[in-house]
Amino acid sequence: MFYLIIAATVLLLIVFGLLVRAQVLIDIFTKSSESRGGLSNKINGLMFPLFFVFGLAGFIYLTVSSRKDYLPDSASIHGVITDHLFWVTMGVITVVFIATHVLLFFFPYVYQYKEGNKALFYPVNHRLEFIWTVIPAIVLSLLVFTGWKAWSDITKAAPKDAVVVELVGKQFNWLVRYPGLDKELGKHNYRKIDELNSVGIDFADKNSFDDFMAGEVHIPVNKPVLFKIRARDVLHSVFAPHFRVKMDAVPGMPTHFWFVPTITSSEMKAKLGKPDFTYEIACTEVCGSGHFGMRMRLVVDDEDEFDAWIKSQQSFLAKNPDYLKKVPDNLKKLAEQSIEDNLKSSKTTALSELQEKLITKAF
């Protein structure tokens, strides 16, 4: 098999070589390569405008036919703004793209070599150069200025009442921690990480007692949400495409991104007509062989659903009472109380949810 491929390649090369040799001889015989304005020159000159026409047709076809597939609907407030900026920018650059290419691809056809013609000796025109330095400068300044404004708004400090979610990247999945009812995340320390305590919650901090871990991200609609982002091992990057959210997760340097989601999961399902639609978080900083598999589901709830969901979650301590050992003696009481409260609330909400479901089913 291997030798066959080699033999075939050699044969192909010989045939190709002979063909080229024959073509060269024909060229010499017809003297076609001696004149600069021969048939080849005409064909090449014509190919450019042809390429332009077919290329433009392909461009338009692709843009129209795959419309539904690119840039998914934005589901956050700033996303609508950056999308708008993006499409304005794309509009401007498409105009420039087409205009310059009309010139670039039609000039070769119009000004192709003709025996006896002489090119125009035209080395400089300061006014022209001035114009095409200043116009791009003005257009770019406008684009930069609007971009800068949007960027400053997006990156300003998160509102105090923002719902906090901690996302921790590790090879190869995301870990999610919520602050619980006190809305304060407990401290963390990477040396306290173990099998169960995967984000290194520090139980010496009383704010950590009602923190809970979640298997998927839940956030409320129309409320500011603050992602506090960390990484455990290597760089990762939180990417929530529908919300136009992206921020690297850096070991040793916490980062954050805040935004306001505007469309709940169920609204999006209805809007797209896809009953199994779900928002997702992906990783966009290469982190090893499982990089492509760091998918995390994200659910946008309405306010009631979100509150109910928060209440139904069991805190880490309630789930893993062994970790009470790590709580300092003076706070033990508080921790036990917190577990008790949590168990009560999570059970009742779970119960009431069950009742609700039964009722809706009955109807």
Added chain:
Amino acid sequence: MESLDLQPARSVDTHGHGHDHHDDHDHEEGTFLTKYIFSQDHKVIAKQFLISGIFWAIIGGTLSSIFRIQLGFPGTDLSFLKPILGGWIEDGKLNPEFYLAMVTMHGTIMVFFVLTAGLSGTFSNFLIPLQIGARDMASGFLNMLSYWFFFASSVIMLWSLFIETGPASGGWVIYPPLSALPQAAPGSGTGMTMWLFAMALFIVSSLLGSINYVSTVINMRTKGMTFTRLPLTIWAFFFTAIIGILSFPVLLSAALLLMFDRSMGTSFYLSEIYINGEALPNMGGSPILFQHLFWFLGHPEVYIVLLPALGITSEVIAVNSRKPIFGYKAMIGSIMAITLLSFIVWAHHMFVTGMNPFLGSIFMFLTLIIAIPSAVKAFNYITTLWRGNLVFTPGMLFSIGLVSFFISGGLTGVALGNSAIDIQLHDTYFVVAHFHLVMGSASFFGMVAGVYHWFPKMFGRMMNEKLGYIHFWMTFIGVYCVFFPLHYTGIAGFPRRYYSFTSYDAFKSFGDLNAFVSVAAFVTFVAQFIFIFNFFYSIFRGRRAPMNPWRANTLEWTTPIHPGHGNWVGEIPHVYRWPYDYSKPGADEDFIMQTIPFAQTSSSNLEGEVDLVEETTSVKSHA
């Protein structure tokens, strides 16, 4: 500009003559070893770089073809690749770790070994002495060392492809901690060590080359070759070398610190890491520091590969339009502006890395400023074509192709440079499409244009034009078919360096488009073998080249068809005019070579040039 004008070229006379004698001697009696292997002749070194570059381009292209199979046709049975990839194919499937390794090596090879060494190494070496009128580089010995450091670097990098744990796999940017911790990925073990050593040698090679280029251009121009009479190729190589000298050492320092972190327990880039069930002791380091250091080279590197290509294009377009390049001084000005700005835009690669957003705003402003000199260059190329008398040699076709890629890839940079828009586009296929057009394909086209254009000078024979046309059209259409569609997947948010997209709802679409892109990539890659065939075939069997096949003005076309070591037989010609006197009104021919004094062209001299007639006569008498 004016101050540069006033400085006459330093006398090459005594220097040149000394060389002359010695070199002729060399040329006659050199053994095979000193003539072709450890040669100090800039022309031979250029060919060594070129052929090494072609070799690396084949490897880099093969890697991309293999991972395009995975991306275009996920789930295909890849068992047929077992003879090449061996254990990296498991049950007919490509190993995801090796997928990343291939992506990493494709990037490293293409950026450094093909487009830096293969492009600058070839054309700076070949053209600087020939076009400024010098016998050789300032130091032939350092020049030879430059190639052999590159060779050593190549051997290590190539070797790393074959080791058991695979080559480096953290992306060509090798961000720590992934690249610092062998336990994070198999490729971060021996593969990464070899990558770092290879790159350290590469940087030494690049510095030796660049220092030589700069000193040669400054000191060894022939009589009359003032700075404003330099062809734009030389201006581009000159500034490229300056960028290299200033930025590559920073990469070396970044690599050095990474080596310390890897093997000496330092914490420059490492902090608070828990991996494989173990909390590492490193505290206080910052992965962001590495990114700053890396991109301080990484961004100028874009211009290190692009500027030479733009320089080559300026020359080829002017020659084949039979027109002076439009706005010669504006072209020099924009090269200078790009050089300067290239050092202060690096952090636009880091808008969403957690860097202070205020810095992001600053870098957004600086980044979009760099679009202005780039726009000037594009407009100047188009205006040069306007009312020309265009001859479509393969070199000319590739140059026009370059301008097209430069525009279409550069324009999307306006979107990416805007930090608010970049939030969504960062690390998606939009970025991949952008830089493959503006930096990858444009520079590659510049390199190929240069090969077609200067092949007659390199080997004394012509390349086959018809094959060149086929090569151009297949590649030009192919490149657009590969990279244009990727913008759409990028806008849809598809992240780069993904082995597969199937597990996500958001990235389920575009399966057909990805298959189309892959097919286009295979066809484009295969088309390159037409070029490789043409190249090697023409070295031996191409038609014999005349002395000045393109009827160009520059000095290299005054050398013998097979120039020996020392380039000119007898005295080095004097230069009397700029290199772009094409189709000058009143002249008999449509070109006037730089060596023709104004005294001989009284019918075509322009107003300001009447004074120069005297200068030329005085130079003559002096000589």
